[in-house]
Amino acid sequence: MIVFPNAKINIGLNILRKRDDGYHELETVFYPLKLQDGLEFIENHTGEVHFSNSGIEIAGKAEDNLVVKAYRMLAADYRLPGIDIHLHKVIPFGAGLGGGSSDAAFMLMGLNDFFSLNIPEQKLLSYAARLGADCAFFIKNTPSFASGIGEKLEPLPLSLSGWHLLLVKPPIEVGTKEAYAGVRPGEPNVGLTEAIRFSVNNWQGNVVNDFEEGIFQRFPEIKTLKEKLRERGAVYASMSGSGSSVFGLFRNEPLWRDSDFPEGSFIWYEVF
Numbered sequence: 001m002i003v004f005p006n007a008k009i010n011i012g013l014n015i016l017r018k019r020d021d022g023y024h025e026l027e028t029v030f031y032p033l034k035l036q037d038g039l040e041f042i043e044n045h046t047g048e049v050h051f052s053n054s055g056i057e058i059a060g061k062a063e064d065n066l067v068v069k070a071y072r073m074l075a076a077d078y079r080l081p082g083i084d085i086h087l088h089k090v091i092p093f094g095a096g097l098g099g100g101s102s103d104a105a106f107m108l109m110g111l112n113d114f115f116s117l118n119i120p121e122q123k124l125l126s127y128a129a130r131l132g133a134d135c136a137f138f139i140k141n142t143p144s145f146a147s148g149i150g151e152k153l154e155p156l157p158l159s160l161s162g163w164h165l166l167l168v169k170p171p172i173e174v175g176t177k178e179a180y181a182g183v184r185p186g187e188p189n190v191g192l193t194e195a196i197r198f199s200v201n202n203w204q205g206n207v208v209n210d211f212e213e214g215i216f217q218r219f220p221e222i223k224t225l226k227e228k229l230r231e232r233g234a235v236y237a238s239m240s241g242s243g244s245s246v247f248g249l250f251r252n253e254p255l256w257r258d259s260d261f262p263e264g265s266f267i268w269y270e271v272f
């Protein structure tokens with residue numbers, strides 16, 4: 001079976017408070033992108049899991065990969081055969097695009113479908129939440145308002161249809177944990193549920209990402225990137241999640257060249 005896990009952006013991200021277990025309560029809007037990895041698995045007769053990877057190389061042991069963790073989680077509760085997994089990685093990581101979380105969520109859904117496990121959506125959502133705070137979103141994969149630690153989801157009637165998105169990930173990887181360490185939690189001036197209802201023209205300054213302050217201090221080139229997207233005509237520009245990627249929303253196709261951005265940047269353009 002082959003599935004295509006997609007990326008997400010965060011539109012606004014307010015970090016409200018730190019919990020006793022170290023996680024942070026937040027409010028954010030998740031919006032799916034067409035940018036995708038390719039994830040294939042076939043049954044084998046060894047009873048083992050084999051993992052291979054092409055495209056962007058993922059360092060570390062196969063057992064640490066979120067798709068293998070997703071398999072192990074289901075295999076603990078359901079009878080599953082061994083499988084060979086191949087992940088073609090296109091979505092950059094350390095980018096705030098949720099690529100690893102998406103791979104894990106699509107693995108859960110793929111195993112559920114292919115091996116007819118009949119796991120209801122509510123249960124898939126709770127498996128996903130155990131794999132990562134972002135992961136549950138990809139089970140639904142429609143524009144959503146998220147709260148809690150990112151796992152409480154409500155569908156959001158937000159359509160960016162017709163808007164052009166230009167996303168740039170500079171050659172900097174930001175770890176999620178370190179990004180959280182650099183924020184000061186607090187209540188926003190305008191709550192996200194209210195701000196997101198404004199027209200996109202009024203988002204800048206109202207729909208904010210609380211990770212930006214700390215990350216821009218550490219990596220001024222990411223701040224410069226956001227300014228560049230605004231100069232190029234982005235009606236709204238923001239870092240996504242914990243960074244390092246930055247996106248701009250444009251009314252029309254933006255004019256840009258690869259050389260506008262830091263050498264080695266990953267660039268993605270789509271029309272919603």
Ligand SMILES: C[C@](O)(CO)[C@H](O)COP(=O)(O)OP(=O)(O)OC[C@H]1O[C@@H](n2ccc(N)nc2=O)[C@H](O)[C@@H]1O
Nearest residue numbers: 022023024101132133134135149150176177180241242
């Ligand atoms: C930055 C976001 O992408 C915004 O959507 C997410 O909050 C991150 O979600 P994620 O990558 O799925 O995160 P996880 O793998 O669950 O957590 C990685 C680390 O980030 C921190 N973390 C994550 C989520 C959260 N609400 N509060 C946290 O403090 C914790 O230190 C945790 O150990």
Ligand SMILES: Nc1ncnc2c1ncn2[C@@H]1O[C@H](COP(=O)(O)OP(=O)(O)OP(=O)(O)O)[C@@H](O)[C@H]1O
Nearest residue numbers: 065066093094095096097098099100103175176241
């Ligand atoms: N399938 C996977 N794809 C990408 N990274 C993975 C995967 N499985 C495990 N990882 C590990 O997760 C780390 C990436 O996590 P990180 O949270 O920084 O990235 P991200 O995909 O940009 O997500 P986020 O939007 O949550 O910030 C990498 O260092 C990598 O080793």
